[in-house]
Amino acid sequence: MAKPKVGVWSFTGCEGCQVEMLNCPEIMDLLDKVKVMRFPILEERDEKGKYDICFVEGAITTKEEEEKLKDVRKRTNFLVALGTCATYGGIPSIKNFLDEKKVEKTVYRNTSYLHSEKAEPLEKFIKVDYNMRGCPPDKDEFVRVFKDLLLEKKPKEPDFPVCVECRKKENPCLLEQGHFCLGPVTHGGCDAVCPSNEVMCHGCRGPLKDANIKREIEIFEKKGATSEDLKRILIKFAGEKFRTCDL
Ligand code: SF4
Ligand code: SF4
Ligand code: SF4
DSSP states (O other): OOEEEEEEOBSSSSHHHHHHHHTTTHHHHHTTTTTEEEBTTTBBBOOOOOOEEEEEESBBBHHHHHHHHHHHHHHHEEEEEEEEEEEETTGGGGGGGGGGHHHHHHHHHOOOOOOOOOOOOOOGOOSSSEOBBTTTTOHHHHHHHHHHHHHOOOOOOOSSHHHHHHHTTTTOOTTTTTTOOOOBBBBSTTTTGGGGGOOOOOOOOOOTTOHHHHHHHHHHTTTTTTTHHHHHHHHHHHHHTTSOOOO
């Protein structure tokens, strides 16, 4: 039987999602069971033709990226948005809230060749078959999804908050101890890795669909955070999703 054709694509991001894939021996074993057509961090080439599975990393920030993404979608049977840049705009989408020209001038000497627009998630332009959230995504989730796809099963996205896994692990709750934590409003599936190490959840897997953001804001304000502090925390990974909230 022919091996499934798999491709990795990268748009605007730090490429950390690809690095995370390479860091996991189990993922490397799985890659042996497929035909890897492209993997930009290892080798940049543009294989034409159809793909069975594509993992697409990064936000979309230019018309050229949008067109490329639409072409990839047309040629792909099952498309996974890989990481928070791809699922929500991620870190690059912080620029959607800033004076872009001012930021560009602070970072680059020559800004004449820059032409990016707002950083947007893949779903703004195409249908995504699976959103693998996280900055970077969780390796176990990656392995589970990859195995399901190789077995021709449709993988299921986690739809519970970080608190569920955190409570199962019987971690002391950071909120109850007077600290901040975005666990109640953030997509779970990372095994609550941050609160398990006494670090607040910063919301890297993005907000749950029915997240009670207003309640989370009230909790933060009671602990003395200002609206500016809150805005900075909330827009860090999924700013566009929070644009509609009164921050
Ligand atoms: S989701 Fe995070 S790790 Fe992945 S490309 Fe974006 S910034 Fe990098
Ligand atoms: S520490 Fe954070 S993630 Fe864990 S239960 Fe408390 S609020 Fe939820
Ligand atoms: S606990 Fe929160 S910040 Fe940490 S990996 Fe999970 S979703 Fe991301």
